[in-house]
Amino acid sequence: MKNMIYLKKGVGRMVNYPNKKGSFKRVKVGHSNRGMSFESMINETNEYYLANNIAMIHKKPIPIQIVKVDYPSRAGAVIKEAYYKVPSTTDYNGLYKGKHIDFEAKETLNKTSFPLSNIHTHQIEHLIDIYKHGGISFLLIFFKAKDEIFLLETKYLEEFFVRSRSGRKSISYRELQVCGHLVKEGIAPRIDYLDIVNKMIEKA
């Protein structure tokens, strides 16, 4: 059910959506993201990119500290005690047109700004390092209340991050409209952030 999008009556339709194996998955889609998690939107987009041989971008597994494992049978191990670890890097990375892609995705219910406390400092530093090492890195911000997604290039994120040390600790919605790129939402791909990455590559 995780990949289902719930819609208001009348605005949804069914599409056959190819996955990596070449088979089809039936998903309800519409033009609103209401009810679909941001993570699901990104994963669905990445599946589309992968299935269509456009890009190879994956979500990294959640880092877990495993403490206790049981082996009740030869068939499989059961983890009985484990803890969430703080991620040392970002959630997504991969390869597109020979370029290393790395990004973090965050959502906010806030209508007027994106609080920088939403993202770990070491994740911002990681994005800056990726940028310095010649990769393409950015932050995707989902304004839930407005149903709008912005892509913010790391060079701007860095400026806001530096500012936050002595001043404002958030990025205003207006600033995002100016410095960020609004991500086009559609059916397939769901949120075409690589369309913006294309422009970033052209400019570079």
Added chain:
Amino acid sequence: MKNMIYLKKGVGRMVNYPNKKGSFKRVKVGHSNRGMSFESMINETNEYYLANNIAMIHKKPIPIQIVKVDYPSRAGAVIKEAYYKVPSTTDYNGLYKGKHIDFEAKETLNKTSFPLSNIHTHQIEHLIDIYKHGGISFLLIFFKAKDEIFLLETKYLEEFFVRSRSGRKSISYRELQVCGHLVKEGIAPRIDYLDIVNKMIEKA
């Protein structure tokens, strides 16, 4: 203790090893890898690359299917039931000199060949796809009995993989000597596989 290398008497020495935070970690090192896990050797190498601003290469967390989580306190969640998932990609990826790097690492006790059954088919396919998308991908093979590590470029891995469908299901040690690159072992970095990647970049 995970990063300690156990040595035969007299061949070890202590070095101060810088980590990302700028502080130093004291590790016992020697010229033999005996007793150190292959994973530890790679992780230590990657830490060295990261600390010295050479490359950003990380091991991906193990993918886990979480079934049950307890919240005994506000402080933290405890995972009470989870299962190992089959990894859909490789263990390591990252960024070096603006290039996307992706590899899998495998070890064998076998002295004369590396059985291809040691690596999942979809991992081989992933490495081939990375290569086709303009990234640099390879397999690191550790021959434990010989204490030798080989880097095998994906283009050769693909040939052996194709052969395995109708013929020999392993890569002989002799073939690895011819088609692979022996990885230099040292103190810091522990196993300098990027030295070979440099040659791969020059040739490309």
